[in-house]
Amino acid sequence: MALLIGIDLGTTGCKAAVYNERGIALGESYLEYGLITLSATMVEQDPHAWWNLTLQAVNAALDAAAADRSTVQGIAVSSQGISFLLLDEEDRPLGNAINWLDGRATAECDDILAHYRAETLFALTGKRAAPFYVLPKLLWLRRHAPEKWRAARRLLMGHDYLVYRMCGAHVTDHSLAGGTLLYDLAGLDWSAELLDVFDIPRRLLPEVRWAGTPVGTLKQAVADALGLRREVVVAVGGQDQKCAALGAGIDDRTATVSLGTASAIEHLMASPATDPAMRIPAFTFLQPARWVLEGVVGTAAVSMRWLRDVLGADGYAGLDAAAAMVPVGSDGVRFYPHLSGAGSPHWHADARGSFHGLNLATSRGHLVRGVMEGVAFQVRENLEVTQMLAGRAERVIAFGGGAKSELWRAVLGDVLNRPLAWAEAVETAGLGAAMLAGVGCGLFSSVDEARHRMLPPLTVRPPDPASAAAYDAAYDAYRRLENTLLAIHT
Numbered sequence: 001m002a003l004l005i006g007i008d009l010g011t012t013g014c015k016a017a018v019y020n021e022r023g024i025a026l027g028e029s030y031l032e033y034g035l036i037t038l039s040a041t042m043v044e045q046d047p048h049a050w051w052n053l054t055l056q057a058v059n060a061a062l063d064a065a066a067a068d069r070s071t072v073q074g075i076a077v078s079s080q081g082i083s084f085l086l087l088d089e090e091d092r093p094l095g096n097a098i099n100w101l102d103g104r105a106t107a108e109c110d111d112i113l114a115h116y117r118a119e120t121l122f123a124l125t126g127k128r129a130a131p132f133y134v135l136p137k138l139l140w141l142r143r144h145a146p147e148k149w150r151a152a153r154r155l156l157m158g159h160d161y162l163v164y165r166m167c168g169a170h171v172t173d174h175s176l177a178g179g180t181l182l183y184d185l186a187g188l189d190w191s192a193e194l195l196d197v198f199d200i201p202r203r204l205l206p207e208v209r210w211a212g213t214p215v216g217t218l219k220q221a222v223a224d225a226l227g228l229r230r231e232v233v234v235a236v237g238g239q240d241q242k243c244a245a246l247g248a249g250i251d252d253r254t255a256t257v258s259l260g261t262a263s264a265i266e267h268l269m270a271s272p273a274t275d276p277a278m279r280i281p282a283f284t285f286l287q288p289a290r291w292v293l294e295g296v297v298g299t300a301a302v303s304m305r306w307l308r309d310v311l312g313a314d315g316y317a318g319l320d321a322a323a324a325m326v327p328v329g330s331d332g333v334r335f336y337p338h339l340s341g342a343g344s345p346h347w348h349a350d351a352r353g354s355f356h357g358l359n360l361a362t363s364r365g366h367l368v369r370g371v372m373e374g375v376a377f378q379v380r381e382n383l384e385v386t387q388m389l390a391g392r393a394e395r396v397i398a399f400g401g402g403a404k405s406e407l408w409r410a411v412l413g414d415v416l417n418r419p420l421a422w423a424e425a426v427e428t429a430g431l432g433a434a435m436l437a438g439v440g441c442g443l444f445s446s447v448d449e450a451r452h453r454m455l456p457p458l459t460v461r462p463p464d465p466a467s468a469a470a471y472d473a474a475y476d477a478y479r480r481l482e483n484t485l486l487a488i489h490t
Helices: 046-067 106-117 116-123 134-144 144-149 158-167 194-195 220-226 240-248 301-309 318-322 364-390 406-416 429-440 445-455 463-488
Strands: 005-011 013-020 025-032 043-044 070-080 084-087 154-157 169-171 207-209 214-217 233-235 254-258 264-269 282-284 291-297 333-337 352-355 395-399 421-422 459-461
Touching: 005 046, 005 240, 005 429, 013 429, 025 046, 025 429, 043 046, 046 158, 070 240, 070 429, 070 463, 084 134, 084 144, 106 116, 106 134, 116 194, 134 144, 134 154, 154 158, 154 352, 158 169, 158 214, 158 220, 158 233, 207 220, 233 282, 233 429, 240 254, 240 264, 240 291, 240 395, 240 429, 254 364, 254 421, 264 364, 301 318, 301 364, 318 364, 318 406, 333 364, 333 463, 364 406, 364 463, 395 406, 406 421, 406 459, 406 463, 429 445
Parallel strands: 005 070, 070 233, 169 207, 254 395, 395 421
Antiparallel strands: 005 013, 013 025, 084 154, 214 233, 254 264, 264 291, 282 291, 333 352, 421 459
């Protein structure tokens, strides 16, 4: 049976998994690498660590699978979005990669908005001018690191760098390019207009290809290091949230919600529509003729981890049990999970998290359920906006660490008043990458066939009518107070 390798290059670690053609993970490995925090706003990563730990993770996953390495046919990468590095004329990194969390380029965002009205830029790119995108960071480098800028001959994001190291191709995919603030959402390519206005050389940027496109085979040295055949096909992958949505089972009538450190709400569209109020960013999806709206709750499952640590709890099982004793609505205890600012659809960077409605009868169960409900309410706020552009999502698939909680799944489904589905394996980005690898090596004729062959069975829970009705009332009260709290930060 043919085997496929999916690599998930995350923000703080690399995961590799070996899958068979039915989508069953036979072996996995996860290795961490650190963030290089130079200041409160400057965050970088070592691209050599990306590559070396990827090789180690793939080898460990193959060992864990006890795999016949000669049966591996394809490999693809799911990657953290928009972290990038510059390379010289011999494709050597010019220092560290700048991580997507880096916020140094605030003044450059002002420069961008001096050339473009915010609404015009959003309509073109699907994005606001924000310092974590690539364009403002390039302007920062040109201003503050002119020697590096003059030596730069190529820009590669994390996915692109791994693909280059594996097979020598300089390519990216549409979902990653769409996060740079240099991509024309409707034109499906780098924006000639933006490149001209900001004097960014086109030669600096990789070729944009569709996910699942084969772009080469393994270099001999890489094949030898991994014990794989030289003929293993390297396929274009994509941005991690899009690959995870693919691996979870997103389709035209199904939205996906990741309950990881952050929560990404993915909702497909058949046209490149953008929100006139600029509340939800838009991207090109992994497949042609599909775009995706992506709402983000910046501190989702990490809010629960924060509460666990504050309460001194040993684990999550006890917290879930305590929350299960509390009624729907947490007796009026409300949590606003803006622990690192409010993301979409609010966009208040200075907002802060809070509990409201505490009294002497408030228990740890109220706090835990309040966190679950607060994150679910934020997901609902985002989904209400995406539906204005993409139509109603008839069901939602949840994945990520928070989706392991039976109670949190029930809360989310009842708050959204939709069937809530999940798979046994809650980490799906590597599966999405493996599906793209299967397309690239010819094992599947299309992404749709890969979905049909590799997606795992889902368990579906319908919403509880009584709980959904109670949450409707609680949601209205939650929103009224949130509007007041956010007004303080405007």
